[in-house]
Amino acid sequence: MTSLATESLVFVYPDGTRALDGVSLQIGGGEAVGIIGQNGSGKSTLIRHFNGLLRATEGRVLLDGQNVNERHVAELARIVAVTFQNPDRQIFAGRIGSEVAFGPRNLGVRGTDLEQRVEEALKAVDLGPRGAANPYDLGFSQRKLLALASVIAMETPVVILDEPTTGQDARGLERVRSIVRRLVGAGRTVVVTSHDMRFVAETMERVVVLRDGQVILDGPPEEVFAADRWPLLGTTHVEAPWAAQEGARLGLGSTPTEASLFTALQAWGGQV
Amino acid sequence: MSETGGVPEIVPEFVLPPPTGAYRRLNPTTKLLIALAEALIAFGVRGWSGPVVVLAIVLASGARAGVGARLVPFLLATIPLVASILLVNTFLYPGATDRIFVLGPLAPTWTGLVFAGQATLRVIAFAMSAAVLGLTTGPDELVADLERRGMGRRTAFVLSATVRSVPRVLERVREITEAQRARGLDTEGRIWRRVRGLVPLAGPLLFGALTDVEEQTMALEARGFSAPARRAVIRTFPDSTPQRALRLLLAAGTPLVLLVSVIGMLGFLP
Amino acid sequence: MSLSLRSVTYRYAGSSRRVLRSLDLSIERGEVLGVVGANDAGKSTLCLVAAGLAPTTIGGRLDGEVAIDGAPSAGARPHELAQRCGVLFQNPVTQLSGTTATVWEEIAFGPRNLGLALEAIVERVAWALSLLNIDVLAPRDPARLSGGQAQLVALASVLALRPAYLVLDEPTSQLDPQGTQLAGEAFARLTRSGEVGILLVEHKTDLLERLADRVAVLAEGELVAVGPAAGVLADERLEAWGVDPPARVRLARAAERAGVQLPVSAA
Numbered sequence: 001m002t003s004l005a006t007e008s009l010v011f012v013y014p015d016g017t018r019a020l021d022g023v024s025l026q027i028g029g030g031e032a033v034g035i036i037g038q039n040g041s042g043k044s045t046l047i048r049h050f051n052g053l054l055r056a057t058e059g060r061v062l063l064d065g066q067n068v069n070e071r072h073v074a075e076l077a078r079i080v081a082v083t084f085q086n087p088d089r090q091i092f093a094g095r096i097g098s099e100v101a102f103g104p105r106n107l108g109v110r111g112t113d114l115e116q117r118v119e120e121a122l123k124a125v126d127l128g129p130r131g132a133a134n135p136y137d138l139g140f141s142q143r144k145l146l147a148l149a150s151v152i153a154m155e156t157p158v159v160i161l162d163e164p165t166t167g168q169d170a171r172g173l174e175r176v177r178s179i180v181r182r183l184v185g186a187g188r189t190v191v192v193t194s195h196d197m198r199f200v201a202e203t204m205e206r207v208v209v210l211r212d213g214q215v216i217l218d219g220p221p222e223e224v225f226a227a228d229r230w231p232l233l234g235t236t237h238v239e240a241p242w243a244a245q246e247g248a249r250l251g252l253g254s255t256p257t258e259a260s261l262f263t264a265l266q267a268w269g270g271q272v
Numbered sequence: 273m274s275e276t277g278g279v280p281e282i283v284p285e286f287v288l289p290p291p292t293g294a295y296r297r298l299n300p301t302t303k304l305l306i307a308l309a310e311a312l313i314a315f316g317v318r319g320w321s322g323p324v325v326v327l328a329i330v331l332a333s334g335a336r337a338g339v340g341a342r343l344v345p346f347l348l349a350t351i352p353l354v355a356s357i358l359l360v361n362t363f364l365y366p367g368a369t370d371r372i373f374v375l376g377p378l379a380p381t382w383t384g385l386v387f388a389g390q391a392t393l394r395v396i397a398f399a400m401s402a403a404v405l406g407l408t409t410g411p412d413e414l415v416a417d418l419e420r421r422g423m424g425r426r427t428a429f430v431l432s433a434t435v436r437s438v439p440r441v442l443e444r445v446r447e448i449t450e451a452q453r454a455r456g457l458d459t460e461g462r463i464w465r466r467v468r469g470l471v472p473l474a475g476p477l478l479f480g481a482l483t484d485v486e487e488q489t490m491a492l493e494a495r496g497f498s499a500p501a502r503r504a505v506i507r508t509f510p511d512s513t514p515q516r517a518l519r520l521l522l523a524a525g526t527p528l529v530l531l532v533s534v535i536g537m538l539g540f541l542p
Numbered sequence: 543m544s545l546s547l548r549s550v551t552y553r554y555a556g557s558s559r560r561v562l563r564s565l566d567l568s569i570e571r572g573e574v575l576g577v578v579g580a581n582d583a584g585k586s587t588l589c590l591v592a593a594g595l596a597p598t599t600i601g602g603r604l605d606g607e608v609a610i611d612g613a614p615s616a617g618a619r620p621h622e623l624a625q626r627c628g629v630l631f632q633n634p635v636t637q638l639s640g641t642t643a644t645v646w647e648e649i650a651f652g653p654r655n656l657g658l659a660l661e662a663i664v665e666r667v668a669w670a671l672s673l674l675n676i677d678v679l680a681p682r683d684p685a686r687l688s689g690g691q692a693q694l695v696a697l698a699s700v701l702a703l704r705p706a707y708l709v710l711d712e713p714t715s716q717l718d719p720q721g722t723q724l725a726g727e728a729f730a731r732l733t734r735s736g737e738v739g740i741l742l743v744e745h746k747t748d749l750l751e752r753l754a755d756r757v758a759v760l761a762e763g764e765l766v767a768v769g770p771a772a773g774v775l776a777d778e779r780l781e782a783w784g785v786d787p788p789a790r791v792r793l794a795r796a797a798e799r800a801g802v803q804l805p806v807s808a809a
């Protein structure tokens with residue numbers, strides 16, 4: 001199990017935009033962490049540091065306690081796999097199958113082993129029968145799923161997903177959710193950014209809230225989405241999921257997931 | 273037109289970022305004419321002198337504009353073409369008999385080698401001159417300036433599309449290498465690794481460029497690009513009397529040089 | 543006045559698959575028509591067809607008729623269509639012109655194409671920026687924005703064309719919760735005037751519940767339901783069509799299944 005950490009991480013883009021402004025974060029091996037926060041708060045910038053695509057302007061990024069700075073992206077890719085928010089930035093192959101095979105092949109996987117990985121990854125995102133098709137014949141939401149498949153096929157200890165829920169329908173969301181759960185179940189460290197608060201509350205064990213490149217809240221969903229945090233969440237344009245809002249309105253305490261809301265309602269015996 | 277260029281008062285002032293550096297600050301049309309003249313002379317003047325002189329000028333202006341390092345990918349992009357030129361001409365130059373050596377079926381000739389060398393320089397000079405133009409001219413600047421001078425939008429757009437494709441290609445190369453590195457392809461460190469990393473780029477670059485075209489067309493049409501209306505001028509670019517004189521010189525001088533070269537009056541040059 | 547599709551069937555160029563099948567649908571000025579459906583149901587294609595880009599710009603075969611305020615879109619020139627109906631693509635990055643140095647100029651790109659005077663352009667850009675509350679982005683380079691910021695800029699550049707109809711393909715997919723809310727309010731404000739009709743493709747049924755007048759459901763290229771938002775969003779078959787009902791509806795169903803009586807406010 002691989003842990004991640006940043007120490008007073010500052011990142012300034014070449015045009016002077018200070019996207020991260022002192023982020024210190026410890027993510028233990030096997031944790032499932034959701035990162036939320038307003039558009040432009042620095043989520044994508046932060047996660048691109050874990051595989052070295054961006055290099056800290058100040059501060060440090062650690063992988064299992066080791067500074068990532070001296071290591072090549074290709075080397076880090078054996079440990080940390082990251083999807084891009086825009087799938088079109090990630091997809092380059094002319095066939096769906098080769099897109100998924102690209103990563104594992106670089107890691108030295110060959111033969112039936114490789115075939116099996118590709119097949120499984122595509123199956124996990126419902127693209128099983130389409131291996132021979134061209135990625136550009138897929139719709140946007142399916143290209144997002146393809147990008148996800150090509151990353152899970154690498155079977156790295158750390159998996160980081162940038163807004164995997166974008167554009168997904170009910171079934172797609174369920175796919176993403178079960179992939180994350182399965183990864184966590186297998187002891188991987190998983191970091192996911194999302195604007196879908198219901199997804200975050202239902203899927204992640206811990207939620208980190210960013211605002212203007214700084215961490216303003218960090219804790220389990222029950223804590224982060226509890227009513228007394230809403231004013232703070234509002235300052236980074238986040239609203240608690242509907243279930244949390246409904247639970248608070250009915251005086252049922254913090255119920256970030258619909259399941260927890262429902263349980264609370266049941267306990268109430270229908271006599272609110 | 274103002275000597276310094278600018279934007280009308282009602283447009284927010286950030287819209288014209290101050291151009292920096294002597295070469296960049298040239299009027300976009302001046303830069304376009306320079307690039308055109310360079311291309312014509314590189315290909316039009318026989319022998320070594322045309323391409324060598326142009327290449328020297330292009331590299332000097334590139335260095336002056338501070339884009340030296342960013343020219344490298346474009347140099348690399350010419351490799352397939354250059355390689356085929358070298359092979360085909362050196363070994364298969366029609367009618368040449370001055371063999372360098374004979375090894376089985378292989379019989380390279382000096383004539384072929386010289387011709388291939390010149391052609392290579394021409395291609396490189398041309399690629400570099402297009403790259404310098406693309407790297408020193410903001411994406412919409414050329415269209416804006418040409419339109420202001422009364423050129424039709426389609427023509428202006430076609431011209432500038434060529435210029436725009438330069439930074440686009442760079443951007444796409446960066447995206448694809450990022451995507452590939454993030455999935456374990458090592459392209460950092462040793463020069464050999466970097467060059468090897470370029471190989472898997474070729475396919476996706478070409479392929480991506482093709483699929484891009486359709487989406488790009490849709491995006492432009494959806495925003496009324498093909499409307500025949502005349503577009504309001506938002507920015508004007510610095511111009512000056514010396515620049516006007518230079519443009520006149522280029523416009524009149526280049527055809528002259530080509531003509532003189534074609535009728536063989538430059539025979540004294542190498 | 544409406545944008546209407548009459549028995550529309552569409553096939554992409556080089557493919558015999560009917561991505562849209564005998565579709566009848568109209569968007570009235572003054573209304574927000576929500577469109578929901580599973581991935582791959584044909585929602586994005588519907589957007590291209592309604593806006594006239596398919597087949598005018600990308601080819602393919604269209605049977606049936608698309609008309610805007612009575613004028614058939616077939617045969618209309620692309621820029622005329624752009625003035626009648628604005629379209630926002632699902633991936634905002636592909637929408638940006640790639641030719642402008644600042645967000646301000648990016649938003650001005652459309653109005654300039656239409657030949658407006660500079661004063662009018664300046665006014666429209668300011669209007670679009672403030673409608674979406676993104677004035678601070680105006681000086682930024684459109685190619686260097688976060689995903690959500692790019693989506694807002696793409697949306698603003700469509701709004702600045704001020705067409706009578708807007709076709710928006712998941713315009714809030716990358717927006718934060720407040721940004722989603724704000725965009726929804728902007729859509730409501732636009733239609734309230736009665737001048738604008740919006741076709742809004744959305745997975746966020748909670749947003750549609752608040753915003754849409756009517757909702758249409760697309761499944762495998764066919765229109766399987768259309769009607770007042772409240773009714774369609776409470777339809778029993780929604781989940782089978784691959785659509786998540788609004789939270790309120792989900793809770794009510796769960797309660798019913800478990801035989802729990804809900805407090806009035808939640809029901």
Ligand SMILES: Nc1ncnc2c1ncn2[C@@H]1O[C@H](COP(=O)(O)OP(=O)(O)OP(=O)(O)O)[C@@H](O)[C@H]1O
Binds near residue numbers: 013019037045688691
């Ligand atoms: N390539 C870039 N150059 C300059 N600034 C950038 C670049 N990419 C992002 N930014 C800026 O850095 C800040 C953080 O951006 P980032 O993409 O990390 O945000 P985010 O939290 O992922 O937003 P979103 O929710 O919209 O995806 C924003 O102000 C953004 O505009």
Ligand SMILES: [Mg+2]
Binds near residue numbers: 045688689690
């Ligand atoms: Mg992001």
